[in-house]
Amino acid sequence: MVPHLITALNGPINELEQRILESMPAIERWFRLEWMEHTPPFYSSVDVRNAGFKLAPVDTNLYPGGFNNLTPEMLPLAVQAAMAAIEKICPEAKNLLLIPEKHTRNTFYLMNVQRLVQIFGAAGLNVRLGTLDDSITEPTRLALPDGSELTLEPLLRSKRRLGLKDFDPCTILLNNDLSAGIPKVLEGLHEQYLLPPLHAGWAVRRKSQHFQAYEEVAKKFAKLLGMDPWLINPMFAKCGKVNFQDGTGQECVQSHADALLGKIRRKYKEYGIQEKPFVIVKADAGTYGMGIMTVRDAKDLDELNRKARNKMSVIKDGQEVSEVIIQEGVPTYERMNDAVAEPVVYMIDRYVVGGFYRVHAERGIDENLNSPGASFVPLAFAESHHLPRPGEKPGASAPNRFYMYGVIGRLAMLGASYELEATDPDAEVYE
Template identity: 75%
Template sequence: MVPHLITALTGPINELEQRVLESMPAIERWFRLEWMEHTPPFYSSVDLRNAGFKLAPVDTNLFPGGFNNLTQEMLPLAVQAAMAAIEKICPEAKNLLLVPEAKNRGSFYLSNVATLMRIFTMAGLNVRLGSLDESIKEPTTITLPDATTLTLEPLLRQRSRLGLKDFDPCTILLNDDLSAGVPDLLTHLHEQYLLPPLHAGWANRRKSQHFKAYEEVSKKFAKLLGMDPWLIYPQSVAVDGLDFNTGAGLDALQSQVDAVLTKTRRKYKEYGIQEKPFVVVKPDAGTHGLGIMTIRDAKDLDALAPRAREKLAGLKSVPALSQVLVQEGVVTHERMHDAVAEPVVYMMDRYVVGGFYRVHAERAEDENLNAPGSSFVPLAFAHSSHLPAPGEKPGASAPNRFYMYGVIGRLAMLAASYELETTDPEAEDYA
């Protein structure tokens, strides 16, 4: 199943698709060489926006939920990728401790946890759940709507190792993005693999660092294909020192918004795009889709302070309030049952394992779709036998379109590996 584009089946995105398909051997070799030099995140998901004239990632999650949105047909790919990832990290691994979000007891999220447990169990591991929730004092069983049960157990810290009662894991997999901070339980572990590393969490990570790395990756990739990197990169710049209550830093923010809009107008003129550009202002740390604002004119920032106070009132992260990312807005011209849709690509290790369309009937094409009211439709990555067909007309083949989505998703994943290397506190050149 593939949504239709409301744009004509011509233009830069189809030229890009054709070029990607024609360059498939070179692309796969390029990725292979990159992965010889860089370590992919253990797992990740990437939100894409397909404007018809541009295809770009707008968010990369290193603690992805939503694995329950993958179809049954996708699970073998995820299991194989999990096996490959674990084999590289800890070949003798027997026990895996999965640590979910501490306070999230929603059935949708817990279904994601259940799917992760199934994937890693099928990969040959003993999987148990350890909760960061201090109210969990003894094993607690939760029944999901489909009658699946999960048992949350209290974490036990013994010297430099983390585990459960009678359970000593080689590997600890976090599914909590640490936006509330890093618990002491997770620090200074020895001879255990903590995945992803602590500096991948939102207590330390910044979107601006990720998109700086993605800009570098997109330029390398564009050089390989002889194309304009703008077609796959959303211009992005960080603004620090903001205080929406006092108005401090708003002049700098207005200047950057104007600069990104100006550059985007120039690109639209170059490609003959008859749309009004916009920017998205979002907190530089992860906020689960909260506090994101769409701005079409820098003058709109005059009224931003009171709106921002209202939107950001529930955000407790100080960096989220003081630093934002100004990003070129990318509309989504994809529709699913007449509702706005965007593809989300899921990866484990260096492999695409599936994905889905995030669909929101109440949001516009220039708005954030990661909001209450969204629904999910699986991507046709499920049909793994449907390999890309380079000879087909661009835009006409779902496997071709999904291959391109997978390429852009992997570029964002590669950027995340660059980012994590740069921000690794144990790296010699870390600043």
């Protein structure tokens, strides 16, 4: 099933789809050559927005949740990709320690953890769960909606290694994005593989750094295909010190928003796009859709009411917003019946393993679909992104569209590789 794209079938996206399909061998070759120079993140998910005239990643998650939204048919692909990933990192591995988020009452999230346990178990590892929650001091069972259960165990830290009771892992896999900062227990683990590395967590990571790296990737890719990088690249700007409560730095946000809206307007004009531009203002660090604002006119920022100021001041785990990113808004025009649908692409190592649509009936096309309480319905991609059908009419073939989303997802993932290289505190500098 492909959600219906409400924009015209002759739009730039169909040209892009056609060009991507025609260039498939060149694209795959390009990715292979990039992976010779860069290491893909261990796993990732990318939110993609298809505006009909533009197709772009808007969020790249290096601690993906939602693996439970993939279909059973996608699972073997995930297992095979996990085997490839493990083989490269720690072929001698027997044990994998998985550290999930603390919110143990969110059963949707727990189903994701269960799915990860299943994937890495089927890839041939003993998987156990360790928690960063200090209040858990002995093995604790958590019931899942499907009747199964998970056991969370307290972490055991020695001077050099991290494990559980009678469990010494080769690899520690974080499914916790470290929004609350880097826990001491994870520091200085030089004998074990900690994945993703600590600087991929929101304690260090910045969206602006990601999109700067992505821009580089998008430009290279656009050159390969002979197209305007803007078609796949959301423009952005950032402000360093912002406090919406007392108005600090609001001027910076306002001037950047204004400039960005102007740039978008010019691009829309160039392509004859009849849309009202908008920008998204959000925290430069952090996730979970808190602290996100849609701005259509920079003047609107003058009139923020108390509620809006509060919303923009708190993100996950109570961090105060201080850095913000102002990003070109990409409307999503995919619809399932009347509901807005946003594709999400899942990757393990360099492989796209599946994807689904976030379908949300109550949200607008220019709103964030992953906001708190967003009761989206996951709708798994119905056909494989691995089996495009060249020659089919652009815009009408689900496998072709999924292949295209897989390409965009991988571009964002490659952007994350560039980003993590640039921000690696242990990187050796040869210059």
